Each structure stands twice: as C-alpha cells, then as structure tokens.
Amino acid sequence: MLPVILDRTSSEPLPAQLAGQVRALVLVGTLGTGDRLPSSRALAADLGVSRAVTEQAYDQLTAEGWLEARRGSGTYVTATRTTNAAAPQVTSRPTAPTSGPTGVTSGLDTGTPFFDPRLEPGWRRAWREVSVATPPRGYDDPRGLLELREALAARLGRTRGLDLHPDEIIVTAGTTDGLRALLPELRPGPVVVEDPGYRAAAETVLTYGREVIDLPAVETVGDLGDAVAAYVTPAHQHPLGRVMPAADRLALLEAARRADAVVIEDDYDSEFRYDVAPVPAMARLDRSRVVYLGTAAKSVVPTLRLGWLVAPPDLHELILRRRTITHAGAAWPSQRALLTLLRDGWLDRAVRSARRVYAERAPRVAEAMSPYATLAGPLAGMYSTWLLPEMEARRARDAARAAGFEINLLSTYARTSGLAGLVIGFGGVTDAELDRALTALTGALAR
Structure with missing residues (x-):
C-alpha cells in the first residue's frame, strides 16, 4: 500500500490529491525508477475510494511522464529524482496549472x-453595448437576465424543439456550473457517467463526493441500479461522436423512471450537424425526468463562460433557492453581451459559418x-x-x-x-x- 492520505474535506479533487502525493513520493526518493505500483483496483480498495479516482490519478501521472503502464505487467515509476532537488513534503497541496509541451503552438x-473574423465587428459592438448599459445595483436575478432568458427560450424552441417559458431557464456559468448547481439537490447516491466521456463531468461528480459508475458509451441502458442520475451526451456522444438511437433514449428514460433517477442531458454542440438536421433534444421526450444543460462555449467562445439549465419543477425550485441564498449566478457583463449577440442575429451567423x-x-x-x-x-x-x-x-x-x-x-x-x-x-x-x-x-x- 502506498503511504498516502486523502482528505475528503478538502476542496481539491481526490484524483488530484492522489496524483500530487505519488508525484511527491517520487521526488523524495520513496518511489524509484522501476518500482511497481499497486493496481488501480487494489489501491482504490486500500484507500476506500472508487476505482475511477485511482485510474484518473495514474492517467495524469502517466501523461506527465512519472509513470508507465505496461500491458499485462502493471504500472511502474519511470521518472528519476533529481539529486539536488529539494525534497518536498508529502502533502496534498493544489498545484498551479502547467503550460503545454514546449513548442506547441x-x-x-x-x-x-x-471564429469567423468577418464577425468581429458584431462581437465588438456587443461589448460596446455592455460598456454603456447600466448594471444591476445589487445582486441580479439568480435565474439570469429576463431578456436573455426570453431570447434563449425562443432559440431553444426554434433549434431544439423545446417549448419553454423563460422562467423555466436558469442561466449558468457553463455546463459544469450547471452540474455544480444540480448535484447538491439530488438525493444521496452514485451518478452514472458515460465512458469514455466528458472528463469535467466525471471530475465534478467526484468533487461532490459522489461515486461515478461507468456507463459504456455505446450500450443500451436497461438498469440504473441505485444511481440517482445518468449523465449523457445523446445528440453527439463525447468523444466517440455517436448519436444515441431513439430506442436507447426510451430505454434510458424507462430505466430512470424505475430508479427514480434523472437523466442529465448535456447538449453541447447539437447545432453542428452537417449530414442531417440537428437531432432533437432528449428533454422533449420527458421534461419531468430530464435535466437539460446547454452552453455557449461551442457556438461563441468558451471564455464567455455561459450556459443554461432546464430542470424538472421540483429540482428547479431547489436549485433556485440555493442560488438565491449563495448569490450564485453568471456574470452580468457576459449575459448582457450574449443578449446582444442573440438579438442582432450574430449567433445564427456564427453557427452557420x-x-x-x-x-x-x-x-x-x-x-x-x-x-x-x-x-x-x-x-x-x-x-x-x-x-x-x-x-x-x-x-x-x-x-x-x-x-x-x-x-x-x-x-x-x-x-x-x-x-x-x-x-x-x-x-x-x-x-x-x-x-x-x-x-x-x-x-x-x-x-
């Protein structure tokens, strides 16, 4: 067993804690080149965590060059401690993000x-309007700007077939912010996440202390067991690109009903079909069972940090109550800019281009x-x-x-x-x- 201790009260995700401590063990010489590490399954059992935690830590260290996975043999240390390097203490400390590989441009x-350069004038115009608009005097509506929610409701009705009232929409700071808003309101239990799948979603679930159950991304779901939610990307499975067939959508919804679980639909890039028309949103099939997440990251820019969430009424009220108490909400300037981009038709032109x-x-x-x-x-x-x-x-x-x-x-x-x-x-x-x-x-x- 590795001499590591994970702190479940820390804001640092468990995989990051484990990776940091193994990295430190190599640096201080406790682990040397050629040492074989416990299997991810054995280490997970020793630490009392899900296997996903140890696998993510091993994957991170392998990508950084500290470890090497040898097929049929195990995982081994490949890095060598620099003799003159100061030996850090084996603690769980957040590490600053590292830059990409040297020379990568x-x-x-x-x-x-x-981003079509011909659309830059409209982009600049939107931000000029933000600069002269009057911001809220205090904390604004936790649901988001009413005018933006109205524009989003109209767009989602036109492009995704969702008949929404603006008050049913909550503007978020992106997909993971929507997940962060949803997860505390679910009853205790694990969350099913597609595998392979969106890494940020699995990491967010783990951060909230919930177990991640891997859902093979190309299999029909017949039973969710004791899971309280299933996170899926049905319009364009991330990253395999598969469209979830209609029969599989119905099977997943039926499994969710039997388990009294919700389906979390991440509709991240459905507008970018060029073989057929965009696949309708899964939320159309059962609004009482599906939590719909959308984002402006793929149609505008990721750094706009805007998305939207549509949840069944009971979850909507719980999410809104917590966001009201905690003053959570998307940044007003970004909301105001997106409103202009929608009103001017800029977003439609950007998507077509x-x-x-x-x-x-x-x-x-x-x-x-x-x-x-x-x-x-x-x-x-x-x-x-x-x-x-x-x-x-x-x-x-x-x-x-x-x-x-x-x-x-x-x-x-x-x-x-x-x-x-x-x-x-x-x-x-x-x-x-x-x-x-x-x-x-x-x-x-x-x-």
Missing part, C-alpha cells in the same frame, strides 16, 4: 470553436486518417475520433507535438473502457495548420 482540441467550415474540414481529416485508423462515429461537430492501438496513438500524438500541435488521446477520456485512439479537433486552427498537423500525424502512422 496550436491545439487540435474538442473545445475550441471556429462554423458549420460550413466543419463540413469542409471533417472530410479532409477523414481522408487523411482512414488508411490508418477507424472512425468511431459519424462526421459531425468540430472534432472526429479515431480508434487505433494506444502505442500508435501516442506515436502520432508525439509527432504532432514535435510539429507544434497538441492532440488528445482517446484513452484520457476513458476510465474503464480501455478504448484507445486520437480525438482530433479542427475548430481552433487555420486550414494551413490543420494540413500541417495531419501531415505530421499520418507521417508517424505510416512509419
């Missing part, structure tokens, strides 16, 4: 959308990658996911890094599924940059 990630760009870039990525890997789902959105062995994926990722591009490994989204490959985003780069990245990737895979 562009990220082919799944979260950076295309990005959709055209993605529809052109996705086939280029497919043409380059198809000889070497298998496409995990239909071409849609601002990224595509490719299945191939982990060692090949890492070799291609390293070649992209050497060329100045950061690309995510599919294995970093997986907890127990064991899937491997590359998740290639194409929203946040230029056409020329995308071509250079694909050349680096395919060159490595061809070797």
Whole structure:
C-alpha cells in the first residue's frame, strides 16, 4: 500500500490529491525508477475510494511522464529524482496549472470553436453595448437576465424543439456550473457517467463526493441500479461522436423512471450537424425526468463562460433557492453581451459559418486518417475520433507535438473502457495548420 492520505474535506479533487502525493513520493526518493505500483483496483480498495479516482490519478501521472503502464505487467515509476532537488513534503497541496509541451503552438482540441473574423465587428459592438448599459445595483436575478432568458427560450424552441417559458431557464456559468448547481439537490447516491466521456463531468461528480459508475458509451441502458442520475451526451456522444438511437433514449428514460433517477442531458454542440438536421433534444421526450444543460462555449467562445439549465419543477425550485441564498449566478457583463449577440442575429451567423467550415474540414481529416485508423462515429461537430492501438496513438500524438500541435488521446477520456485512439479537433486552427498537423500525424502512422 502506498503511504498516502486523502482528505475528503478538502476542496481539491481526490484524483488530484492522489496524483500530487505519488508525484511527491517520487521526488523524495520513496518511489524509484522501476518500482511497481499497486493496481488501480487494489489501491482504490486500500484507500476506500472508487476505482475511477485511482485510474484518473495514474492517467495524469502517466501523461506527465512519472509513470508507465505496461500491458499485462502493471504500472511502474519511470521518472528519476533529481539529486539536488529539494525534497518536498508529502502533502496534498493544489498545484498551479502547467503550460503545454514546449513548442506547441496550436491545439487540435474538442473545445475550441471556429471564429469567423468577418464577425468581429458584431462581437465588438456587443461589448460596446455592455460598456454603456447600466448594471444591476445589487445582486441580479439568480435565474439570469429576463431578456436573455426570453431570447434563449425562443432559440431553444426554434433549434431544439423545446417549448419553454423563460422562467423555466436558469442561466449558468457553463455546463459544469450547471452540474455544480444540480448535484447538491439530488438525493444521496452514485451518478452514472458515460465512458469514455466528458472528463469535467466525471471530475465534478467526484468533487461532490459522489461515486461515478461507468456507463459504456455505446450500450443500451436497461438498469440504473441505485444511481440517482445518468449523465449523457445523446445528440453527439463525447468523444466517440455517436448519436444515441431513439430506442436507447426510451430505454434510458424507462430505466430512470424505475430508479427514480434523472437523466442529465448535456447538449453541447447539437447545432453542428452537417449530414442531417440537428437531432432533437432528449428533454422533449420527458421534461419531468430530464435535466437539460446547454452552453455557449461551442457556438461563441468558451471564455464567455455561459450556459443554461432546464430542470424538472421540483429540482428547479431547489436549485433556485440555493442560488438565491449563495448569490450564485453568471456574470452580468457576459449575459448582457450574449443578449446582444442573440438579438442582432450574430449567433445564427456564427453557427452557420462554423458549420460550413466543419463540413469542409471533417472530410479532409477523414481522408487523411482512414488508411490508418477507424472512425468511431459519424462526421459531425468540430472534432472526429479515431480508434487505433494506444502505442500508435501516442506515436502520432508525439509527432504532432514535435510539429507544434497538441492532440488528445482517446484513452484520457476513458476510465474503464480501455478504448484507445486520437480525438482530433479542427475548430481552433487555420486550414494551413490543420494540413500541417495531419501531415505530421499520418507521417508517424505510416512509419
């Protein structure tokens, strides 16, 4: 057993605590190069935590180069302590975010959308209006600006088929803020999260002291057991890209009814279909059972930090009550800017422009990658996911890094599924940059 102690009262997530303490054990020399660590399952049992905690910590340390996973053998220490390095105390301390690998200039990630430079005047105009608008004298409505909620209700009705009253919408500071608002209002119990899936969602669930139960992302759900919620991305499964079939949607809702659980629908990029019309929101099927989460991160910019939440009436009241007491709410300037972008038609133009760009870039990525890997789902959105062995994926990722591009490994989204490959985003780069990245990737895979 490793000499580590996890503090469940700390605001630092358990996986980060564990990774920090193992990292420190290497630095002080307690763990040396070649030492074999306990399996993630055994360590989880020793520490009394879910296996997801130990797996996330091991994944983080592997990505940083401290550990190496050897197939069929185990996990081993690969880093060597620097002799002159000061030995830190083995404590659980938050660490500052590290910068990306040296030389990396562009990220082919799944979260950076295309921003059409022709739309910059409208963007600047929105913020000029914020500068001359009169802000609230005190704390504003915890539901968000009424005018913004009205505009969102109209847009969600038009694009997602949701018939909403503005008072049913709560404006949030993004998807994870919506999760943070929801989780305390659920009864005690674990939360089912897709695997592979959105890492921030699983981490948020763990942060609130709830167990994460892995839901295989491509399987039909017939039973949720004692779970109180199931987090899914049905319109465009993140990161495999699969659309949840209608039969699977109905099966999940029926399982949620039997378990008296809720389905958390993260509708993060449904507008970016270019093969068929956008898939209707799952919330249309049962508003009493589905908590709907939306975001402006993919259609505007992630740093706007805005989203929206629509919950069944009982949860809506609980969430609103807590947000009123704690003065929680999305930033007023961002809300005011988004309102202008919606009213001026800027957001519609931005979505149409990005959709055209993605529809052109996705086939280029497919043409380059198809000889070497298998496409995990239909071409849609601002990224595509490719299945191939982990060692090949890492070799291609390293070649992209050497060329100045950061690309995510599919294995970093997986907890127990064991899937491997590359998740290639194409929203946040230029056409020329995308071509250079694909050349680096395919060159490595061809070797």
